[in-house]
Amino acid sequence: MKVSATGLKPVLLVEPRVFGDERGWFLETWRAEHYAEHGIGPAFVQSNASRSRRGVLRGLHYQWPSPQGKLVWVTEGRVLDVAVDIRPDSADFGRWTGAELSMENHHQLWIPEGFAHGFQVLSETATFNYLCTRPYRPDADAAIAWDDPDIGIDWPIDPPELSPKDSRAPRLREVARDRLPGSP
Secondary structure: OEEEEOOOOOOEEEEOOOEEEOOEEEOOOOOHHHHHOOOOOOOOOEEEEEEEEOOEEEEEEEEOOOOOOEEEEEEEOEEEEEEEEOOOOOOOOOOEEEEEEEOOOOOEEEEOOOEEEEEEEOOOEEEEEEEEOOOOOHHHEEEOOOOOOOOOOOOOOOOOEOOHHHHOOOOHHHOOHHHOOOOO
16 A cells, blocks of 8 residues: 655555456455554544535534544545644644545545544545544534634535534634644
């Protein structure tokens, strides 16, 4: 597999090795020893999948005080996937990086603890997969405004389709520092 740095350390773009022929293709979506060679070594404790239609934007989500790291990929369709550094002591605080993840390119994004995460569906539908380092906790669920001008994410479909929770999320500067993860 090929692992590339993104604009934000330690968010990584992973390109698994795909073995294909006229019958189709095969790839490993996770193998601990191979990912550990690139610093992706947590134990995953929860696996999730979601399906959404074109224009749906989910995010920017994070958990506090029980942060999650996520390895994410798409098995149907195409999305713009985004990570935002929300560690107040980080030199990259408030910066974002993104990558297109699709059924065709098989790319994955590693989003460590300390980052908010979101994605927008670019195809008619998309099935999105997550491996998480901690279980989801409703009492730790938090979000940041998808359109926070201080972050400045260039979402491709405007207007997006949002959940009520995501449409009410505060700007990053409105979140108390004690509700954000510390830098490693």
